[in-house]
Amino acid sequence: AVAAQAPVKSESAPVANEAFGRLGPLTDLVVERLRVSDDVAASKFGTGSPIDDPAREQQVLDQVRGQATALGLDPEVAAAFFRDQITASKVVQRGLFDRWTAHPDEAPTTRPDLGQIRTRLDQLTTALLGQLQATVDVRADSRSCTVQLTLAAGSAVVLDRLDALHRRALGTAVHSVCTG
Numbered sequence: 001a002v003a004a005q006a007p008v009k010s011e012s013a014p015v016a017n018e019a020f021g022r023l024g025p026l027t028d029l030v031v032e033r034l035r036v037s038d039d040v041a042a043s044k045f046g047t048g049s050p051i052d053d054p055a056r057e058q059q060v061l062d063q064v065r066g067q068a069t070a071l072g073l074d075p076e077v078a079a080a081f082f083r084d085q086i087t088a089s090k091v092v093q094r095g096l097f098d099r100w101t102a103h104p105d106e107a108p109t110t111r112p113d114l115g116q117i118r119t120r121l122d123q124l125t126t127a128l129l130g131q132l133q134a135t136v137d138v139r140a141d142s143r144s145c146t147v148q149l150t151l152a153a154g155s156a157v158v159l160d161r162l163d164a165l166h167r168r169a170l171g172t173a174v175h176s177v178c179t180g
């Protein structure tokens with residue numbers, strides 16, 4: 001009952017609850033990116049701005065490939081991970097648009113600035129790439145990766161009280177963590 005009534009608005013506060021295990025820090029950043037997606041949705045809802053912005057996606061993926069290469073990560077593996085983050089963001093945004101359309105009283109009453117939100121997303125890109133680099137070893141071993149990912153995602157769901165929409169988006173976002 002608590003999860004179903006979780007507030008839909010987010011101030012993108014740092015995640016206070018830390019997910020468990022070796023993939024906990026990576027998972028915390030993934031969850032934070034999902035929370036920022038709430039703010040993205042609030043910045044667009046009712047403005048006519050589309051959820052999909054292919055030019056911005058290209059910019060994100062170009063940044064990812066460049067920074068990944070500099071960190072010694074496979075740029076295409078990193079880009080695949082970020083394509084999942086973008087897909088997950090759109091899951092959240094579409095879900096919130098549907099929710100706010102059906103229940104206008106739940107719609108946000110203030111409109112955050114998309115430019116500032118994208119600056120935050122760019123910071124999260126750098127932090128997420130740092131965690132991809134820090135977890136190369138655990139992610140390379142598919143069995144321990146699966147155990148660690150189940151632990152981290154499961155604890156994040158409970159500690160961060162993710163509602164059904166954000167749980168679904170988290171599943172999308174971590175889809176390829178153990179295959180990269």
Ligand SMILES: O=C(O)C(=O)C[C@]1(C(=O)O)C=C[C@@H](O)C=C1
Binds near residue numbers: 051
């Ligand atoms: O920046 C936006 O407009 C977003 O909606 C965020 C985001 C992303 O996850 O980076 C997601 C969907 C858009 O197509 C572009 C980028």
